[in-house]
Amino acid sequence: MVSVLGIVLxxxxxxxxxxxxxxxxxxxxxxxxxxxxxxxxxxxxxLYGAWVAxxxxxxxxxxxxxxxxxxxxxxxxxxxxxxRSVRLAGLSAVIPxxxxxxxxxxxxxxxxxxxxPGAREWLGIAMVVGxxxxxxxxxxxxxxGRPWTLGAGAWWMILVAFLWASALPLDKxxxxxxxxxxxxxxxxxxxxxxxxxxxxxGFRSALGRRGTAGAGAxxxxxxxxxxxxIGAAAQGLQLLSLQHAWVGFVETVKRGIGSSLALVLGRLxxxxxxxVRKVLSVAVIAAGVAVMLW
Numbered sequence: 001m002v003s004v005l006g007i008v009l010x011x012x013x014x015x016x017x018x019x020x021x022x023x024x025x026x027x028x029x030x031x032x033x034x035x036x037x038x039x040x041x042x043x044x045x046x047l048y049g050a051w052v053a054x055x056x057x058x059x060x061x062x063x064x065x066x067x068x069x070x071x072x073x074x075x076x077x078x079x080x081x082x083x084r085s086v087r088l089a090g091l092s093a094v095i096p097x098x099x100x101x102x103x104x105x106x107x108x109x110x111x112x113x114x115x116x117p118g119a120r121e122w123l124g125i126a127m128v129v130g131x132x133x134x135x136x137x138x139x140x141x142x143x144x145g146r147p148w149t150l151g152a153g154a155w156w157m158i159l160v161a162f163l164w165a166s167a168l169p170l171d172k173x174x175x176x177x178x179x180x181x182x183x184x185x186x187x188x189x190x191x192x193x194x195x196x197x198x199x200x201x202g203f204r205s206a207l208g209r210r211g212t213a214g215a216g217a218x219x220x221x222x223x224x225x226x227x228x229x230i231g232a233a234a235q236g237l238q239l240l241s242l243q244h245a246w247v248g249f250v251e252t253v254k255r256g257i258g259s260s261l262a263l264v265l266g267r268l269x270x271x272x273x274x275x276v277r278k279v280l281s282v283a284v285i286a287a288g289v290a291v292m293l294w
Contacts, residue, residue: 010237010253011257013241016230018262018265023227023230039192042192048181048232051185055179061178063176067173067174068170070170071167075164076194078167079191081156085157088156100158100162101162102129105169105250108169112170113246124292128252128256134280134281169247175242180239256286256288257289259282
């Protein structure tokens with residue numbers, strides 16, 4: 001049974017992740033992708049450093065090393081895979097495939113954490129995943145005019161879904177062997193430094209090509225700073241939620257509410273149309289989350 005605190009933390013993380021995605025979408029046209037990944041990761045390091053300093057010293061056991069390093073590797077690979085996927089295919093063709101993460105997360109939680117969902121939880125997962133796929137997969141879902149065809153971009157995004165699903169149980173193991181603040185610090189520092197090491201040459205040329213000036217630069221800086229804070233809060237709340245809820249629940253609720261919010265935010269900020277299919281899909285998602293919470 002998931003505690004009330006666990007539910008509050010998951011919902012809080014989901015709201016922050018939705019806002020984080022919105023800010024990242026606005027920033028992608030202003031900054032290079034690699035530079036954005038690096039700054040969002042390293043920018044959160046001082047925030048996590050302050051969190052570590054403001055609480056009792058973390059007792060880090062030797063059991064932290066393997067899941068901690070694997071989590072950094074999964075997050076690094078997922079970020080690069082995501083960028084590769086959206087280069088090869090449109091967002092509407094590949095983003096819906098991230099709805100597979102609750103299935104991967106629940107399955108991986110069985111051998112890694114011994115968390116076996118019951119029949120009701122599996123029903124909720126199925127409803128959320130089915131509703132999310134129906135919500136986002138439409139007539140524009142195919143690559144190059146081939147609906148329901150899995151091209152290279154789709155396979156990259158399936159890999160991303162698996163890597164992010166793998167990272168969640170690893171994060172839980174890592175936080176159990178340390179605490180949420182320490183693991184968040186290590187994860188952001190590891191991803192940021194890895195990107196900087198791998199792509200240091202690309203940053204210079206990318207900044208030269210995409211640099212902004214005047215008011216545009218100032219707006220980008222404020223958006224970037226806001227994204228750093230919101231992203232750090234989202235990840236921190238998620239790490240805390242893993243201490244109070246099983247990983248399949250965390251990922252399912254995040255994708256369920258996140259898909260519904262994407263419908264609202266898309267309408268408000270990008271004038272995306274509302275259709276009967278979208279509204280019915282959101283209803284199925286909400287019902288699936290309710291089944292898991294009941």
